[in-house]
Amino acid sequence: MMKNKKNQQKKPPFNQYWIFGSVIIAFIILNLFSGSGTEKSNITTPSKFFNFVKDGDVDKIEIVNKREVYVFLTNDALLKDVHRNSSGKSILSIAKLTPNYTFEFGDLQNFENKLSATSREFNQDIEVNYVTKQNIWGDILISMLPFILIIAIWIFIMRRMSSGTGGAGGQIFNIGKSKAKLFDANAKVKVTFQDVAGLEGAKEEVQEIVDFLKNPKKYTALGGKIPKGALLIGSPGTGKTLLAKAVAGEAKVPFFSLSGSDFVEMFVGVGASRVRDLFKRAKEKSPSIIFIDEIDAIGRARGKSNFTGSNDERENTLNQLLTEMDGFGTNTNVIVIAATNRADVLDKALMRAGRFDRQIYVDLPDVRERKKIFEVHLKPLKKASSVDVDFLSKQTPGFSGADIANVCNEAALIAARKNKKSVGKQDFLDAVDRIVGGLEKKNKIITEDEKKAVAYHEAGHATVSWMLEHAAPLVKVTIVPRGRSLGAAWYLPEERLIVRPEQMLDEMCATLGGRAAEKVIFNKISTGALSDLEKVTKQARAMVTVYGLNDKVGNLTYYDSSNGNEYGFTKPYSEQTAETIDKEISAIIEKQYQRAISILKKNKKKLIQLAEVLLSKEVIFKDNLEEIFGKRPFDKKVK
Numbered sequence: 001m002m003k004n005k006k007n008q009q010k011k012p013p014f015n016q017y018w019i020f021g022s023v024i025i026a027f028i029i030l031n032l033f034s035g036s037g038t039e040k041s042n043i044t045t046p047s048k049f050f051n052f053v054k055d056g057d058v059d060k061i062e063i064v065n066k067r068e069v070y071v072f073l074t075n076d077a078l079l080k081d082v083h084r085n086s087s088g089k090s091i092l093s094i095a096k097l098t099p100n101y102t103f104e105f106g107d108l109q110n111f112e113n114k115l116s117a118t119s120r121e122f123n124q125d126i127e128v129n130y131v132t133k134q135n136i137w138g139d140i141l142i143s144m145l146p147f148i149l150i151i152a153i154w155i156f157i158m159r160r161m162s163s164g165t166g167g168a169g170g171q172i173f174n175i176g177k178s179k180a181k182l183f184d185a186n187a188k189v190k191v192t193f194q195d196v197a198g199l200e201g202a203k204e205e206v207q208e209i210v211d212f213l214k215n216p217k218k219y220t221a222l223g224g225k226i227p228k229g230a231l232l233i234g235s236p237g238t239g240k241t242l243l244a245k246a247v248a249g250e251a252k253v254p255f256f257s258l259s260g261s262d263f264v265e266m267f268v269g270v271g272a273s274r275v276r277d278l279f280k281r282a283k284e285k286s287p288s289i290i291f292i293d294e295i296d297a298i299g300r301a302r303g304k305s306n307f308t309g310s311n312d313e314r315e316n317t318l319n320q321l322l323t324e325m326d327g328f329g330t331n332t333n334v335i336v337i338a339a340t341n342r343a344d345v346l347d348k349a350l351m352r353a354g355r356f357d358r359q360i361y362v363d364l365p366d367v368r369e370r371k372k373i374f375e376v377h378l379k380p381l382k383k384a385s386s387v388d389v390d391f392l393s394k395q396t397p398g399f400s401g402a403d404i405a406n407v408c409n410e411a412a413l414i415a416a417r418k419n420k421k422s423v424g425k426q427d428f429l430d431a432v433d434r435i436v437g438g439l440e441k442k443n444k445i446i447t448e449d450e451k452k453a454v455a456y457h458e459a460g461h462a463t464v465s466w467m468l469e470h471a472a473p474l475v476k477v478t479i480v481p482r483g484r485s486l487g488a489a490w491y492l493p494e495e496r497l498i499v500r501p502e503q504m505l506d507e508m509c510a511t512l513g514g515r516a517a518e519k520v521i522f523n524k525i526s527t528g529a530l531s532d533l534e535k536v537t538k539q540a541r542a543m544v545t546v547y548g549l550n551d552k553v554g555n556l557t558y559y560d561s562s563n564g565n566e567y568g569f570t571k572p573y574s575e576q577t578a579e580t581i582d583k584e585i586s587a588i589i590e591k592q593y594q595r596a597i598s599i600l601k602k603n604k605k606k607l608i609q610l611a612e613v614l615l616s617k618e619v620i621f622k623d624n625l626e627e628i629f630g631k632r633p634f635d636k637k638v639k
């Protein structure tokens with residue numbers, strides 16, 4: 001049944017439209033033509049008609065559709081007063097084509113009897129014709145019109161829906177099918193662990209999954225249960241998809257890949273049926289891997305912020321997913337790998353034993369790992385000998401694997417634009433700049449005054465951070481505007497797992513250094529420090545309310561890991577505490593601001609010197625800072 005329908009749907013898509021269109025047009029035409037005759041003639045009643053018959057006025061009649069009588073008068077009768085209408089005109093019919101009168105009778109048999117009796121009695125010879133007018137089709141159409149309209153609208157909506165879902169390609173009955181992309185073992189997945197740089201811990205953990213898939217008997221023989229799911233947690237671009245693909249590639253099994261948002265559709269029940277379909281397909285190809293990217297699209301905690309009940313569809317989808325994962329036995333050999341960057345919002349039911357009970361953290365790479373990722377992505381490039389991988393990995397703190405892949409590609413493009421034979425160091429640096437701050441806008445118009453203000457602001461950051469032991473060491477300062485910012489100071493953040501209060505405070509002080517410099521030099525402040533202030537305020541609030549680093553508020557946290565720190569309408573503390581928190585936050589910030597000001601006042605000469613260099617060179621590096629300040633006393637601590 002289903003199959004037949006599906007095949008029909010593969011015919012050219014415009015067929016229905018032509019049918020509906022022509023039916024409706026035909027209906028309109030019919031109505032116009034057939035209706036014209038009746039509408040123009042006068043309606044009379046059977047009793048009046050029989051009076052006409054008695055008077056000998058009737059020439060002939062037509063019995064139309066066994067329902068209605070068209071009356072044609074004799075020429076003489078037309079001259080009579082009775083047959084003039086209210087405006088005094090004779091009811092002429094054009095060439096006797098249209099009737100002079102029409103009326104409807106009840107029963108045909110009765111009418112015929114009465115007519116023959118009357119005409120015999122008064123000796124009238126009336127011609128009677130029986131006709132069927134095409135108008136009958138109009139009537140049928142009228143009665144069917146609502147259905148036709150409903151069907152037309154339905155088909156229209158289905159068509160819109162299924163063309164909107166991409167792959168389904170206009171097949172309306174495919175709406176409940178999953179949209180998973182299948183990479184077959186023998187076809188596509190050629191990714192192996194070799195292609196995944198760094199991520200040692202994560203690779204070790206997924207290695208186990210590869211073993212399970214490769215020879216499940218080894219594990220089940222000892223009574224162990226094969227895991228059903230693994231959750232990869234990490235920020236975007238850290239290589240979660242890559243890792244899942246590598247698992248499939250290593251185990252040489254089919255790989256079904258789709259995103260959590262692919263399940264969600266405006267129709268109720270579609271998500272759940274897609275889940276069912278996905279698992280059915282995966283089981284047919286088992287052993288296999290299902291990879292669900294962005295699982296938070298369906299896996300968010302149920303029943304939260306659900307005021308309207310509008311999330312029911314998502315919940316149904318999630319429930320179906322849980323049912324499927326519980327449902328398949330240990331011998332199915334389908335392993336679900338899901339990825340998210342927000343593990344904190346996921347429904348706890350997802351993490352329960354037998355579901356995604358393995359959680360694998362995929363973090364942003366550190367220097368060492370960045371170097372390895374660079375090596376992977378530099379391989380296909382023709383690079384100049386000047387390119388130093390160590391240097392590149394140090395220049396890219398906070399970059400994800402995807403960012404690094406992007407840098408390499410961008411560098412190659414930049415070199416090509418300059419018609420170079422190989423990709424040089426400067427090309428990589430330009431690519432890094434471009435990815436960090438958006439495109440350089442050298443021709444952006446800023447006034448001299450503005451430029452000066454920016455230079456002192458950035459010099460302020462640089463000076464303060466240079467003078468503070470715990471502030472991150474500076475890499476580069478620029479006053480070339482890029483993206484939305486007018487200038488920037490880049491630091492090399494240490495990769496710390498635990499941050500001490502003095503480190504946080506030093507960093508805040510350096511961040512406030514920009515505004516402090518404006519104050520010290522020009523004695524006025526500007527709006528240029530907005531993002532600095534935002535950063536500092538967030539940090540201060542975190543110290544007080546999250547990390548418990550404030551004496552007045554104490555060793556407690558208002559952070560709630562179970563809801564991702566979304567308080568909703570109620571704050572978890574009293575008005576009084578709220579007041580204390582506000583006071584403490586502004587006290588922390590004010591103290592660091594004053595500290596930055598005093599540092600800059602003490603080093604005012606050097607600050608001015610630095611700002612002048614910055615104004616002339618636009619970009620300065622660590623070396624330039626050393627020329628002015630001398631070696632940084634704390635730098636030996638930084639490797």
Ligand code: ADP
Binds near residue numbers: 234238373400401
């Ligand atoms: P995620 O799924 O975590 O958002 P992806 O796996 O899609 O990230 O990564 C995007 C791209 O970034 C990959 O195709 C790859 O080119 C690159 N990449 C990310 N992490 C790594 C890594 N550890 N090693 C090599 N390349 C990586």
Ligand code: ZN
Binds near residue numbers: 457461511528529
């Ligand atoms: Zn700033």
